Amino acid sequence: SFLRLATTSDKQIQTLQAQVEKNKNLLAFSLGKKVGKKLFLTNREKANFDRVKVLCEQVEATIATPKNAEENKAIQNLANGTPAFLGITDKVQEGQFVYITGERMTYTNWRENEPNNHGSGEDCVLLNNDGSWNDISCTTSLLAVCEFPV
């Protein structure tokens, strides 16, 4: 038959996969801080926690959640002196900080005497410009940093 289905060949798929890898490298190099399988990016917007959560979800990412010192440092460098939200809260149970994905925390970097649920209460987490963490009101406007699986 002279009718042919428009299928994608293995070779074309390989070419596309290679191009996707190149694009990832380009993004990581030009914009982000890549650590292992995570790429941290910011749009430089400052917003409250719920807004930052939505901003990240809209691009199929999650709020930056450092799970070791290297990731914490990468977010700190990207934030470049501007305090940022982390994807950690104790909204569900006061004093029990957990990842917004629900899992228990495996790494923390609290500043001395933090978390302290200061004032009328603090259920969100801020990454200070020195890399240390402080619990803070979720209605505070802080830098939006998202993490992308790469």
Ligand code: NAG
């Ligand atoms: C307050 C902080 C609070 C922190 C305390 C330490 C704000 C709104 N509140 O200024 O999170 O625990 O200092 O003394 O920044």
